[in-house]
Amino acid sequence: MRSSNPVFSRRGFSRDNGYAGFNAQPQAGxxxxxxxxxxxxxxxxxxxxxxxxxxxxANPYGQxxxxxxxxxxxxxxxxxMDDVVMRTATTLGVLVVTAALAWALLPVDDANISxxxxxxxxxxxxxxxxxxxxxxxxxASPPLILAYAALEGVFLGVVSSVVDNRIASGAAMQAxxxxxxVFLAVLVAYKAGWIRVNRRFYGFVMAAALGFVLLMAVNLxxxxxxxxxxxxxxxxxxxxxxGIIGVLLGACFLAxxxxxxxxxxxxGAPREEAWLAAFGLTMTLVWIYLEFLRLIAILQGND
Numbered sequence: 001m002r003s004s005n006p007v008f009s010r011r012g013f014s015r016d017n018g019y020a021g022f023n024a025q026p027q028a029g030x031x032x033x034x035x036x037x038x039x040x041x042x043x044x045x046x047x048x049x050x051x052x053x054x055x056x057x058a059n060p061y062g063q064x065x066x067x068x069x070x071x072x073x074x075x076x077x078x079x080x081m082d083d084v085v086m087r088t089a090t091t092l093g094v095l096v097v098t099a100a101l102a103w104a105l106l107p108v109d110d111a112n113i114s115x116x117x118x119x120x121x122x123x124x125x126x127x128x129x130x131x132x133x134x135x136x137x138x139x140a141s142p143p144l145i146l147a148y149a150a151l152e153g154v155f156l157g158v159v160s161s162v163v164d165n166r167i168a169s170g171a172a173m174q175a176x177x178x179x180x181x182v183f184l185a186v187l188v189a190y191k192a193g194w195i196r197v198n199r200r201f202y203g204f205v206m207a208a209a210l211g212f213v214l215l216m217a218v219n220l221x222x223x224x225x226x227x228x229x230x231x232x233x234x235x236x237x238x239x240x241x242x243g244i245i246g247v248l249l250g251a252c253f254l255a256x257x258x259x260x261x262x263x264x265x266x267x268g269a270p271r272e273e274a275w276l277a278a279f280g281l282t283m284t285l286v287w288i289y290l291e292f293l294r295l296i297a298i299l300q301g302n303d
Contacts, residue, residue: 078268079277084261087278094146095153095282102157108165120158127151131283140275148279152286163293168300175292182247182288186254197259205252212242212249235298243295250288257281 102123106116130148134141160172189195219231234242261277 077271079264079271079274081261081265083271083274084265084277087274088281091145091149091278091282092285095149095156095286098150098153099157099160102154103161106154106158106161108158108162113162113166116158117162120155123151124155127155131279134279140272140279142275145275145279149282152282156286156289159290160293163297167297171293171296171300174296175289178247178292178296179285179289182251183254183285186251187258190255190258195255197255201252202256205249205256208245209249209253212245215242234294239298240295243291243298246291247288247295250284250291253284253287254281257284 102120106112106119108116127148130144130151134144134148137144160175164170164172186195190197195201219234222231231238257277257280260280264273264277
């Protein structure tokens, strides 16, 4: 199974890249630790699913070092939760700093809004290109990921300033708090086992996400060629409904990302993969923040 995030689905912990994924095939001689805590392991209540095993069974730098690996195999080469937390904090820190600078240095008054918005759109497009480049690279590139975060921050800073100063006062802080609340809620639900990430969950989320993106693309085309808000998916009652759906999809993406990180740590993914985890989580959090910002702008704009 591939992750919701394009970075994970291309290079993350999926079977075709040599890392643990939901559809990893059993391998003879895999260590027993590979099935611990695994919902697809033999004897688990979720019987019927194929049981993944450790793709690092033949790798002296993977989990096998717990079972007699050569003495030169350092444990520190494996990804840990601390690595993921530190890389994610670094990536988000760069994004927040550049967003604050863009907010302060790119005014959105009547005289400057066109210039500031143009810079923001340009930064957003370059960030999107960098994101695709990283998603299709064979290895994580920290400078590329940090450049993506910096440019994405410029885009978010200007867009947030426009919404906060011209449409809905206080919207940016409300969107930040909403994003944090969703992250913590999904994390708690995932760790408590209330959210079970399996094939059915993955298939439902990806089908819903595909339909959502296609509808938004159609709405964008109608708005570009027909003017206004296109089919009305981003304003009024429909806009509110699609904003809520967007936030819920972002929450589902977070659950999928948490599962990928958990699998990567359990199966001994290389330490540099923590940058991919940070990249994927940052992309998901940006999605949720933008959906919250759009939803708040609609709700307050209708007052």
